[in-house]
Amino acid sequence: MVTRESMKNWVVEALESMGNKGWPKDVAKYIWDNYETELKESGSLLYTWQYDVRWAAQSLRNSGRLKPVYGRRDLPWELS
Secondary structure, eight states, X not given: OOOHXXXXXXXXXXXXXXXXXXXXXXXXXXXXXXXXXXXXXXXXGGGTHHHHHHHHHHHHXXXXXXXXXXXXXXXXXXXX
């Protein structure tokens, strides 16, 4: 079953596939391309998944897995 916690793994997987750095829109596209079926079967998460991906990125940032962006929106997401 897909949960918000699943999103953390998917964000890391997406970034690893892009050479450890990528824009949020590209991470979302990767997740949709690879996990569309799971998202569609997840119930209400289908309607919030893009928000949940951003939550996952912030959680990964807080744990040190993603590099900080210091509130900037002109920087890609990058694994530490």
